[in-house]
Amino acid sequence: MPILRVKEIRDMPSEERMKRLGEFRTELLRLKTMIAAGGTVENPARIRELRKTIARILTIEKEQKIKPEEKEKKIKPREKETERKKK
Numbered sequence: 001m002p003i004l005r006v007k008e009i010r011d012m013p014s015e016e017r018m019k020r021l022g023e024f025r026t027e028l029l030r031l032k033t034m035i036a037a038g039g040t041v042e043n044p045a046r047i048r049e050l051r052k053t054i055a056r057i058l059t060i061e062k063e064q065k066i067k068p069e070e071k072e073k074k075i076k077p078r079e080k081e082t083e084r085k086k087k
Helices: 006-011 016-036 043-074 079-084
Strands: none
Touching: 006 043, 016 043
């Protein structure tokens, strides 16, 4: 089961997402250092869940950034092939 669902992430404000991202990265780093030190982790699947949740947060954050920029960008209509051949 995911730590955060996509709908929950989308409903969060950007500041909250960045705060949670920092928390997840810190926890992932702690778990990785425990493994590197030769210790055992109580729930090894937690590492995979953390990685996926971090990726989800970053993806949604990127989507939110791109959407306003797309509205400002004017898309030029494509030239017809015959017009390209004339040039």
